Amino acid sequence: GDSVTQMEGPVTLSEEAFLTINCTYTATGYPSLFWYVQYPGEGLQLLLKATKADDKGSNKGFEATYRKETTSFHLEKGSVQVSDSAVYFCALVGGSQGNLIFGKGTKLSVKP
Amino acid sequence: DGGITQSPKYLFRKEGQNVTLSCEQNLNHDAMYWYRQDPGQGLRLIYYSQIVNDFQKGDIAEGYSVSREKKESFPLTVTSAQKNPTAFYLCASSIDRGQGADTQYFGPGTRLTVL
Numbered sequence: 010g011d012s013v014t015q016m017e018g019p020v021t022l023s024e025e026a027f028l029t030i031n032c033t034y035t036a037t038g039y040p041s042l043f044w045y046v047q048y049p050g051e052g053l054q055l056l057l058k059a060t061k062a063d064d065k066g067s068n069k070g071f072e073a074t075y076r077k078e079t080t081s082f083h084l085e086k087g088s089v090q091v092s093d094s095a096v097y098f099c100a101l102v103g104g105s106q107g108n109l110i111f112g113k114g115t116k117l118s119v120k121p
Numbered sequence: 122d123g124g125i126t127q128s129p130k131y132l133f134r135k136e137g138q139n140v141t142l143s144c145e146q147n148l149n150h151d152a153m154y155w156y157r158q159d160p161g162q163g164l165r166l167i168y169y170s171q172i173v174n175d176f177q178k179g180d181i182a183e184g185y186s187v188s189r190e191k192k193e194s195f196p197l198t199v200t201s202a203q204k205n206p207t208a209f210y211l212c213a214s215s216i217d218r219g220q221g222a223d224t225q226y227f228g229p230g231t232r233l234t235v236l
Binding site: 013045050051052053054055058098100106108109111112113114 | 125127154161162163164166169177179211213224225226227228229230
């Protein structure tokens with residue numbers, strides 16, 4: 010069935026470092042892809058999304074490009090801040106019911 | 122402000138008790154969802170509802186029940202049949218299940234602990 014695989018965390022970076030969180034997917038067809046972020050003790054917020062191949066989603070300095078050749082949607086940011094510390098979830102719309110399918114999440118900690 | 126509210130934030134339950142988690146939205150969204158989150162795991166779908174008076178089982182519906190009597194409200198009951206109910210529960214909504222279904226808006230969550 011459809012699934013999402015994210016790099017395991019936790020990821021610890023210093024402020025202003027470059028961030029990459031890998032995400033690959035298995036799905037029938039070309040599903041919409043998403044990154045959600047969860048700050049400590051809160052619900053999830055949509056960070057960015059891409060609905061077709063080669064689309065680039067971007068928000069708050071984060072970017073991800075829908076790569077159908079490699080079935081990937083890696084999250085990147087050029088310079089992280091302490092306030093970016095959170096858990097990041099990659100997701101797609103898929104499965105037999107057309108619901109959101111999430112990866113297990115990657116915890117990011119940014120140190121000053 | 123439009124959004125999704127969940128209550129309570131923390132809930133403690135004795136074994137064998139049923140408890141109901143509240144979820145309310147004022148976004149005028151048709152579709153609503155309940156997820157369970159466990160440490161180190163992604164979110165797993167419990168139930169979803171596309172419209173009032175209709176709901177469907179998700180991947181892990183056993184031991185849970187829902188109702189959708191009003192568009193704004195989608196309460197989740199964790200029954201005594203749920204073997205391991207301690208988890209973080211998240212409610213979400215989306216405009217509908219069609220083109221807009223993929224962008225979901227989440228509430229702040231309820232942390233349930235079984236004593």
